[in-house]
Amino acid sequence: MSELERRVxxxxxxxxxxxxxxxxxxxxxxxxxxxxxxxxxxxxxxSMFEDLLDTPLTQQAVEVTKPCEEDGIVIGVRERVRAYMRxxxxxxxxxxxxxxxxxxVTLPEDIVNIVLGYHALHGNTERFxxxxxxxxxxxxxxxxxxxxIKSYLRDPAVFASRAFPTRAIDLLHKYxxxxxxxxxxxxxxxxxxxxxxxxxxxxxxxxxxxxxPLGRLAANSQAWDLFAHMRYVAHxxxxxxxxxxxxxxxxxxxxxxxxxxxxxxxxxxLDAGIVPTEGAYDAVIRACAKAGGEWVSEAIRFARQMRDRxxxxxxxxxxxxxxxxxxPRTWTALLDGCKRVGDLGRARWILAEAVRAEGLTEExxxxxxxxxxxxKPPFKxxxxxxxxxxxxxxxxxxxxxPLASAAECLSDLPSExxxxxxxSDAVPNDLARMATMPSFSHxxxxxPGEVVAEATALFDRILQDTNPTSRSSSNTPPDPLAGRFxxxxxxxxxxxxxxxxxxxxxxESARDVFERLFSSFGVDLMGDSRAYVDALERCALSRxxxxxxxxxxxxxxWARWEELEREWxxxxxxxxxxxxxVERAHTAVRRVHSLNGDVDRAITLLRTFMxxxxxxxxxxxxxxxxxxxxxxxxMKKRTITLFAKPPILSxxxxxxxxxxxxxxLVRLTSAIGPPDERVPPLLSFADVELLHARLVEQxxxxxxxxxKWACKAYEGALRTRREAVLGARVPGGEDVR
Numbered sequence: 001m002s003e004l005e006r007r008v009x010x011x012x013x014x015x016x017x018x019x020x021x022x023x024x025x026x027x028x029x030x031x032x033x034x035x036x037x038x039x040x041x042x043x044x045x046x047s048m049f050e051d052l053l054d055t056p057l058t059q060q061a062v063e064v065t066k067p068c069e070e071d072g073i074v075i076g077v078r079e080r081v082r083a084y085m086r087x088x089x090x091x092x093x094x095x096x097x098x099x100x101x102x103x104x105v106t107l108p109e110d111i112v113n114i115v116l117g118y119h120a121l122h123g124n125t126e127r128f129x130x131x132x133x134x135x136x137x138x139x140x141x142x143x144x145x146x147x148x149i150k151s152y153l154r155d156p157a158v159f160a161s162r163a164f165p166t167r168a169i170d171l172l173h174k175y176x177x178x179x180x181x182x183x184x185x186x187x188x189x190x191x192x193x194x195x196x197x198x199x200x201x202x203x204x205x206x207x208x209x210x211x212x213p214l215g216r217l218a219a220n221s222q223a224w225d226l227f228a229h230m231r232y233v234a235h236x237x238x239x240x241x242x243x244x245x246x247x248x249x250x251x252x253x254x255x256x257x258x259x260x261x262x263x264x265x266x267x268x269x270l271d272a273g274i275v276p277t278e279g280a281y282d283a284v285i286r287a288c289a290k291a292g293g294e295w296v297s298e299a300i301r302f303a304r305q306m307r308d309r310x311x312x313x314x315x316x317x318x319x320x321x322x323x324x325x326x327x328p329r330t331w332t333a334l335l336d337g338c339k340r341v342g343d344l345g346r347a348r349w350i351l352a353e354a355v356r357a358e359g360l361t362e363e364x365x366x367x368x369x370x371x372x373x374x375x376k377p378p379f380k381x382x383x384x385x386x387x388x389x390x391x392x393x394x395x396x397x398x399x400x401x402p403l404a405s406a407a408e409c410l411s412d413l414p415s416e417x418x419x420x421x422x423x424s425d426a427v428p429n430d431l432a433r434m435a436t437m438p439s440f441s442h443x444x445x446x447x448p449g450e451v452v453a454e455a456t457a458l459f460d461r462i463l464q465d466t467n468p469t470s471r472s473s474s475n476t477p478p479d480p481l482a483g484r485f486x487x488x489x490x491x492x493x494x495x496x497x498x499x500x501x502x503x504x505x506x507x508e509s510a511r512d513v514f515e516r517l518f519s520s521f522g523v524d525l526m527g528d529s530r531a532y533v534d535a536l537e538r539c540a541l542s543r544x545x546x547x548x549x550x551x552x553x554x555x556x557x558w559a560r561w562e563e564l565e566r567e568w569x570x571x572x573x574x575x576x577x578x579x580x581x582v583e584r585a586h587t588a589v590r591r592v593h594s595l596n597g598d599v600d601r602a603i604t605l606l607r608t609f610m611x612x613x614x615x616x617x618x619x620x621x622x623x624x625x626x627x628x629x630x631x632x633x634x635m636k637k638r639t640i641t642l643f644a645k646p647p648i649l650s651x652x653x654x655x656x657x658x659x660x661x662x663x664x665l666v667r668l669t670s671a672i673g674p675p676d677e678r679v680p681p682l683l684s685f686a687d688v689e690l691l692h693a694r695l696v697e698q699x700x701x702x703x704x705x706x707x708k709w710a711c712k713a714y715e716g717a718l719r720t721r722r723e724a725v726l727g728a729r730v731p732g733g734e735d736v737r
Contacts, residue, residue, distance in 0.1 A: 539554050
């Protein structure tokens with residue numbers, strides 16, 4: 001007899017309890033007896049108890065707990081920890097959690113994460129890891145792994161200086177090697193940190209040392225490699241936030257914007273069924289707008305899609321294809337596109353909408369001034385015929401083009417328009433009437449003078465709103481636009497404003513505005529190197545009748561520039577000077593002196609440049625062996641280990657991560673790798689082409705030979721450097737830059 005049959009037989013023979021039987025009436029009917037003692041068939045009993053075979057006869061003991069008492073203890077610990085954290089008593093909070101652990105109370109994860117989150121936010125990696133080792137008995141959860149990585153990213157040595165997050169990347173790969181994959185949020189954190197890495201320092205004092213940190217170009221490539229690695233190892237499908245982050249990065253590519261890659265990611269996101277967010281739309285709009293050209297129309301198309309999806313309210317202003325499009329990020333991206341194609345009409349409309357919504361920012365005004373600088377007005381005074389009493393007066397030959405005629409155009413404007421003044425009388429009536437519809441007249445400026453007048457009016461308005469002492473008194477009627485142009489004054493904003501004068505005004509007007517800006521405002525503009533480089537390059541493009549003034553102004557600019565260059569060469573960290581800006585500044589000043597006929601001064605400046613940044617600076621002197629110890633075969637095999645790529649940037653294919661040098665398994669970066677931004681200033685023939693032409697005209701063969709030798713010396717040193725990094729020879733006819 002089986003076990004199931006024995007149990008069924010025992011159940012059938014079971015009698016009812018005696019107390020139940022005696023409680024029934026003595027005159028019970030057979031029906032009532034059947035109801036009291038139901039009889040089951042064998043099939044019913046087998047059906048009811050067929051699961052008994054699956055149940056063991058001996059049950060395990062059930063642990064009896066006291067949920068009410070334990071919950072009270074946990075709640076008390078949580079409240080104490082939160083109170084300690086509010087008071088800033090971190091030690092007491094840690095002690096409360098450690099005491100609970102010693103007393104045998106198992107705390108939930110959220111209580112431990114309160115302290116871990118504080119350490120992660122402040123970048124206390126040592127205390128984070130020490131507390132985690134004391135409290136956690138098992139493996140860290142996803143949230144705790146994310147906080148662990150966050151603590152390395154918030155380390156002041158990385159976060160404040162925007163350095164390359166090498167330790168955070170190593171920790172991420174160590175988690176992967178142990179089988180504990182970090183959440184997608186951790187990958188997004190590291191990728192976002194990589195995209196914000198500052199450029200690598202390139203002063204000659206440190207650019208030839210092995211300890212030069214990795215800069216923006218290397219970090220950008222590493223971010224894309226980590227994105228591909230994440231999809232291969234941990235998370236095949238990114239979320240909308242990470243897609244938006246990568247699409248936005250396409251707009252800030254090191255060489256040029258990559259709208260094609262942005263659209264590929266956008267299409268991939270839609271195919272995966274991910275609903276795009278407003279941030280994703282702003283990212284793809286920015287990527288298309290920064291590409292300029294025909295891509296600006298694509299950015300406008302996405303802006304209309306964004307309006308239709310998120311139900312933007314329609315504007316009362318006739319904006320055409322941009323009607324109803326709104327949002328500070330969207331406006332900023334579209335203004336960036338408008339300035340690249342010179343579409344001032346659409347840029348003015350976007351500015352009016354931003355002012356109406358009180359969403360104006362410094363970056364918007366920067367793009368707006370660049371749009372004025374790139375705009376080409378249809379009216380050219382030098383190309384018109386002036387009719388006076390039936391007589392046609394031919395235009396003067398030296399007043400052709402917008403640059404030459406800007407001074408005459410400015411004479412028709414108030415004196416404040418040609419300079420920088422915060423006087424409200426200089427603001428045109430069109431701007432003063434921007435109460436209900438903040439915009440200028442319907443037609444864009446028709447002449448260079450009108451362009452300068454509008455830009456000056458906007459800048460005056462910014463100065464008026466940012467200066468508290470220039471606010472109108474209580475006796476004057478309230479200004480409906482008061483405070484709407486209150487944006488932060490930055491060197492970039494000043495440079496964008498001056499660029500309008502460089503494009504549409506005379507050199508004299510540009511110099512006056514430059515000097516007033518640098519002497520009137522309490523802004524430390526000495527650290528803004530681009531202002532001096534732009535001014536030097538404007539002098540290098542001066543016309544024949546402006547060259548005397550350009551020569552005088554260049555002497556003043558060069559004296560200030562050399563102060564900045566000297567600080568940069570000594571390793572100053574606050575300056576914005578880079579090696580490429582040094583090249584541009586020296587090229588511009590040599591061109592000015594060559595145009596003015598001072599060839600000897602240009603040669604002297606060239607020799608000064610070569611003494612500061614010799615061709616040998618491209619190669620480490622310590623790696624060059626002495627001539628007595630070097631034979632021909634060893635010279636061919638010479639390598640430069642100083643400029644070799646670090647292990648984290650290696651593009652060699654691997655199948656697993658070694659514990660010594662963890663790095664991405666899958667990369668999107670080419671085998672060549674990112675460009676090297678640590679190259680010190682150098683010289684090319686394009687930089688001295690005008691000087692070479694002047695020397696040939698004067699028949700100075702010795703100086704021509706020196707020029708040729710200098711260019712070839714830099715070219716050879718750069719080729720040797722590149723061959724050492726790539727491990728391959730560069731063809732002689734290829735541009736090594």
